[in-house]
Amino acid sequence: VTVYLVGAGPGDPGLVTARGLELVRRCDALVYDRLVSGELVAEAPGDALRIGRADLSQAAVTDLLIRLGRQGLDVVRLKGGDPYTFGRGGEEALALAEAGIQFEVVPGVSSLAAVPGSAGIPITHRGTSSQATIVSGHDPSELDFGWLARSEGTLVFFMGLAALPAIADGLIGAGLAPDTPAAVISQGTTSEEASVAAPLGEIADAAGTLAPPALVVVGQVVSLAPKLRRREAHESERALAG
Ligand SMILES: C[S@@+](CC[C@H](N)C(=O)[O-])C[C@H]1O[C@@H](n2cnc3c(N)ncnc32)[C@H](O)[C@@H]1O
DSSP, X not given: OOEEEEEOBSSOGGGSOHHHHHHHHTOSEEEEOTTSOHHHHTTSOTTSEXXXXXXXXXXXXXXXXXXXXXXXXXXXXXXXXXXXXXXXXXXXXXXXXXXXOOEEEEOOOOHHHHHHHXXXXXXXXXXXXXXXXXXXXXXXXXXXXXXXXHSOSEEEEESOSTTHHHHXXXXXXXXXXXXXXXXXXXXXXXXXXXXEEEEHHHHHHHTTTOXXXXXXXXXXXXXXXXXXXXXXXXXXXOOOOO
């Protein structure tokens, strides 16, 4: 294997997998996303090539992975959360497969459940919510709000902060009660984590100053947060093991 598509976890560098950390520590080249913790990037060998993804287009990243892979280098493509959950890992893997380059996917802890969990919200809970729907909130005009409003359980929106007013209006317009509990969690699992909870009808205003990345959770499970939230301030980020 030459290219490893590795999930870095949701933010706290201590939440990378043991396998992911091992690969970072022995790679020749590290291509990493903006959301990846600097502490993890610092774990790569001192002489490894480090390339931040921020300034590159998706096509440029894919080309780069193919080029590095062809050189026979041990390449780690480090992506926030899990590579195959809204991470474009599938696109990169397809391009590598088409180019005939061996790759391996190393799953990561997605923000999907880790970020709500960190804020005291289990995304399912017996007797309260027996299903969760994962939604991209990037372009609300693509969403079927009627279907979402009818789907029982929890709705988890990725990339939904910018369009939160349109998402809340869309759900309420399609029949979801305005008093349905909702929450926005920003920079979950990191020392910068901040969250707000409010009825769906008020969540867009309540989330006013929160910064991305943020996850939006809608459903009765949000009501558990006051009981399940950690009491102490977020401990400083866990140190990476050995
Ligand atoms: C391009 S997606 C990548 C998701 C990632 N692959 C995963 O599995 O978590 C980026 C979105 O994930 C969510 N996200 C990722 N990390 C987060 C964090 N620490 N706190 C809150 N939301 C986060 C936000 O909705 C953000 O807009």
